[in-house]
Amino acid sequence: MQTIEKTETKLLELKTRLSEITDIEAAASLLYWDQATYMPPKGAAARGRQLATLQQISHSKFTDPAMGELLEDLRSLEASLPYDSDEASLVRVTRRKYERAARVPATFMAKFSRHRTDTYGAWVAARPDNNFAAVEPYLEKTLELSRELANFFPGYDHIADPLIDFADYGMQAGFLRSLFAQLRDELVPIVEAITAQPMTDDRCLHQYYPAQDQLAFTLKIIEQLGYDFQRGRQDQTHHPFMINFSTEDVRITTRVYDNDLGQALFSSIHEMGHGLYEQGISPTLEGTPLAGGTSAGIHESQSRLWENIVGRSRGFWQFFYPQLQAAFPHQLKDISLETFYRAINKVVRSLIRTDADEVTYNLHVMIRFDLELDLLEGKLAVRDLPEAWRERYRSDLGIVPETDMDGVLQDVHWYTSQIGGMFQCYTLGNLMSSQIFEAALVAHPEILANIEQGQFSTLHNWLRENIYQHGCKYTAAELIKGVTGADLHIAPFIRYIRQKYGQLYDL
């Protein structure tokens, strides 16, 4: 009896500590959201300090040795409860996160944080000048610190594994390399076959579309898709993102170009996919580390599922295109659904990852993933990175960037974080999205017909039931296996691409 009471007391203390940390993290997230949306320009310096202070406080509270003791003391409780119960999951997942966080000394965190800030500043200056030489010494140091970071987690198979764990816990470089190699072998010939055909005409998307009207249309779409505006909102930012301050306040941002209709439409649906995930987490997990998406890959699977598999499907636009034409009669009255549908699914060999279509996108990602591994392994020197980048674009995509701005200086990731573990989530997300969607169709074959009628609740409910509500109770691998009955594999994505683009390009 006394033991049970003691355990209850300890569980309550754990929850109290975690709730406080969650609140601090939410405040830090709001500082970030505000910085990206409404902060006046000169607020930036103080904002940087405020963010650093809150992150430091939350990290120090989370890695308090008392937290480790509590988690040890709660092992027997965890063992006595079902694996997927809220309490056992709380202790298990918190311990995993605690052990990871506690491994990295605060002094290293501070040193790495300062270096990342410096590197980002150097990149912002170097990028417009195509000046890779200016960032090279920073990247050298980043590579060194990335290895140091990985080595706080000895016993790995590949030095990238601990770094991959930060975003996609449990995924390993060896497995991913093999998975991605299969994917590349399938994709390269498809891209070749498609790009041998005449290029799709997408001029209909590049007329003048007033920004306010575009925004109004995106709001209408994402509300119908199931995003809850009582628990969220959409604002504009330079780079779209999703962020949440609780499961009851999950916000998204979008960007609008008045000469590119696709930007606002698909970035809104993409971020909404992330948002549906967070809005769908069980309220019983609120205030704990369980109340969040379980991995970057699973998160991306939801944004890509809604953006691409649903939002770029013919059925979706059978329903929405008449409304889009009504919203933009001048621009679209003479454009057929078929022309529009082909335009939003145009496949092209391109240099910029974030603008890439569904077919070529993963080739961009996998180039970066392989280069990360080569750098970490020491096979590739930082000074040779620009040439290695060009070489891989030549072999995988058949085009070569003329400048480093469109090449190795393109993505912010390596210039604001570690090298290693930064890119796999995008391709994981695409693969998972297809595998999950196939499972949804097995459970509810009517989903495709529903989409044509503008009804999304069957799909949304199935995803909430099977994925969203669990937060991070399950790892990505557990979730994929549990939801689809199989381990992650490339076949569903390849089937999806072959079917959709086979028909579009008459392969």
Added chain:
Amino acid sequence: MQTIEKTETKLLELKTRLSEITDIEAAASLLYWDQATYMPPKGAAARGRQLATLQQISHSKFTDPAMGELLEDLRSLEASLPYDSDEASLVRVTRRKYERAARVPATFMAKFSRHRTDTYGAWVAARPDNNFAAVEPYLEKTLELSRELANFFPGYDHIADPLIDFADYGMQAGFLRSLFAQLRDELVPIVEAITAQPMTDDRCLHQYYPAQDQLAFTLKIIEQLGYDFQRGRQDQTHHPFMINFSTEDVRITTRVYDNDLGQALFSSIHEMGHGLYEQGISPTLEGTPLAGGTSAGIHESQSRLWENIVGRSRGFWQFFYPQLQAAFPHQLKDISLETFYRAINKVVRSLIRTDADEVTYNLHVMIRFDLELDLLEGKLAVRDLPEAWRERYRSDLGIVPETDMDGVLQDVHWYTSQIGGMFQCYTLGNLMSSQIFEAALVAHPEILANIEQGQFSTLHNWLRENIYQHGCKYTAAELIKGVTGADLHIAPFIRYIRQKYGQLYDL
């Protein structure tokens, strides 16, 4: 030598601790700003928890006994430096705030905080129903807790003094009672003389004015007045306020009624006055308790100076009225400057403090101030408060509220904070604004002519130089004496009212 080094180390440690606390408070302020501006409705519950957590952390860090020890150790440094040096001021003011904060036990804070939340909820429900009985038991408890709070600061002359100190440090009930009595004796006959005359026609303000056009005009005005939009922004909220996250990020809010032009115009200028104060604080005080307005009264003096003395002056509108007419030609083309000027300065016996004109406003405030003292002294029982309210409105303003909603349930203050110290700042602000403005005119007699030409920098610079830059280095009393050469007195305000309204109403 070693001592100097030790002192430097301690000073640095003090600044480091204060900087961390300032960051946490800024994050809490942003949580509040977001709640009032953009937060989705269902975010409220989590937001309440987040605010409470950050306030608790910041309070606990500020009242850490180590802080007290540091402040003790820095007494010799303080004594060795000029009174108004940054360092001596930092130690002196921080110690004063520390000693006040450390006096109130955390358990009492938590208890009072919960009670205030409950009381506010009861008030929100009771107000539309005119149901004073429903809040009476809450107010009884508030009164009891307010006395308990005051008694953590023994040695006072009047039990309200420690409560007044929270907002207006150094002001005392006895002094204020006497000051306010003089003011009342002057104002009541003026109000009688004015209201014996025909009522001013202010229908020109109550036409339809599109909200967006009003907002655009307020932005133009406050920018010209000197508000820096690189370090601030204006949003809409139900109740306008100013809030800051650093001296480089000072935001204001306004409210717009499409049938009342005065609301947006004057609430924007009012909050901008608060904003100019905070934007004008010396950057060397950033990250310390010195970087804020020194008292609620001084703060209010700046909002009222800009709103009333400048913003409702004839000279101001000689400059801006043609622009206002150009912005709203349909509504104002046939309205003369004189008619508009009289409309925005209409004096009327009214029931609602926040809508009251300059002449009657202080009568509203002083009624509440006196009732607070009577309650604290035990002269007045909570159950007799509604009747006491009516009685005072009858004697001071010559009208009686028909409902408690327009009477004792009108203001949120007593229902969300303590009883005592909540209202004096408004009248202090009005009195100070006139006394300060007279001093500015002595230094720069050209200010009145400048205003007629839409030039505000001489006044703004003088205020920044003499008041804003100092943050809270000086107490309100020190500042008034230093800036105006005299202690606070009512003569300047009475001169201002007599001159302006004597001319308007031909007294």
